Amino acid sequence: MRSARQLHHAVSALLLLLLLSSVVPADRAQQEIDDESEFSYIRGAKNGPENWGTFKEEWATCGTGQMQSPIDLSDRRASPSPDLGYLNHSYVPADASIVNRGHDIAVMFHGDAGSLSIDGTAYHLRQVHWHAPSEHRVNGRRYSLELHMVHLSAQNKTAVIGLLYKIGRRDHFLHKLEPYLMRMADMKEKEEKVGLVDPGEARGDGEAYYRYMGSLTTPPCDEGVIWTVIKRVATVSTDQLKLLTDAVHDGFEMNARPLQKVNDRDIRFFCPDDDHERYDAAADH
Template identity: 80%
Template sequence: MRSARHLHDAVSALLLFLLLSAVVPAARAQQETDDESEFSYVCGAENGPENWGNIKEEWATCGTGLMQSPIDLSDRLASQTPHLGYLNHSYRPAEASIVNRGHDITVMFHGDAGSMWINGTAYHLRQLHWHTPSEHRVNGRRYNLELHMVHLSSENKAAVIGLLYKIGRPNHFLHELESYLQRMASTNEKEENVGVVDPWVARGDGEAYYRYMGSLTTPGCDEGVIWTVIKRVATVSSEQLKLLADAVHDGFDMNARPLQKVNYRDISFFSPDDHHERYYAAADH
């Protein structure tokens, strides 16, 4: 009887361990880190990007990982990959709040905001946030702003869509959030409900994209992230850029991680033109 009880206790402990092991990475992948006081984007500082891996044991990958993000998406290194096909996503309006995480401004979805599909797996949209200037570069060029749309699968694997912006006409999605950002900047509020938000508006246009395997770009820099960076560059006004900078905490108005080494990773590129050429070539045969 005693041995049966011991077996029951051991099985219960094992199940609890497995549950916690699954939950903790999920929370980290979705929220990244919420404690901005422990790291900075100031190169050369004790808690700057080059030292993130030394600040905490669980952040070690920031310094030792070989698949880190962001990178320079060079057409010289990218391979044309028509079989990737068009992005398969189905977004929908959902309840959301806008959150000042200190190191960035984030829109957190509280309902079902839809998904994107990669290789038969659904990745559910959880949140989106901005980095100034852009973290990824394209052929060496850095842009004024980058939006990250963070998705998670049921197995807690992350997939992120990155969108690049240059100074120009106001961005429609940011325009819809301007009143909340202004209030957040003037009151130092941490979070505010914004009602229903439509992520289709954030996604914008552009079908050509780069694809590679990388990491989160804030501590703990977890790897295994599927990155999709849209090639078409959208626009944002200088006033909207300033509004995002004013809303975050002092010292985080520039919140872009420096470029990381590619380390012989494959960079794929999908273009609708290449996809059409392959389709019609196959049809001719």
């Protein structure tokens, strides 16, 4: 009888051990999902933007790099460069998911969403995401929102198109994503498939743009990124901006990296119609 009782206790203990071993990895996985960000945008915080370069060894470029982004795109520094030519891009609708990455909201393309051609190299569109307020400034002015269209070449080189937004009429591209953004804010969902998404609608209007060499604006802040920032400012509604900021995790409602030093970098500017763009710039101020 005693040995039977001991056997029963041993089996019970073994079952409990197996149960705990199956629960721990799930809890750890959940913790890793919830503890999404090892960095923050809060100045003065241990993992704030001024400390990104010291927080992890592989992030050292955030502090030591000489070609960091974002920067102030000043017309006084920019060199007119008609040789840059019109942006050569060809976007197509592709299957996508909207993802809450904790520090931002991103649309990830799973199929071929088209590409951007720069100096004969094709950079394929991988994802788009938003920063509020804008990370880049134009002539010292910061805008309410900035969209980044992130492209990668076959050699894993990065090219990003940046679009700036001020408060005004609703943005057509964001309007189609509003139901998914609402669910992410209410239910804290991490990812949801949205079907076909046309990135051409995100690209918007405006042919004049700034071009410079910079970096990723989040750790590890890798340099060698070709930046193209569209001069024409689009509009986004107050409600749409609130949807984006409500959907991210607490502490990331403002997810814009501070301005970085320009140093000796060239800022080039392509403008097909000077008079028209000057009128647009004056209207923005």
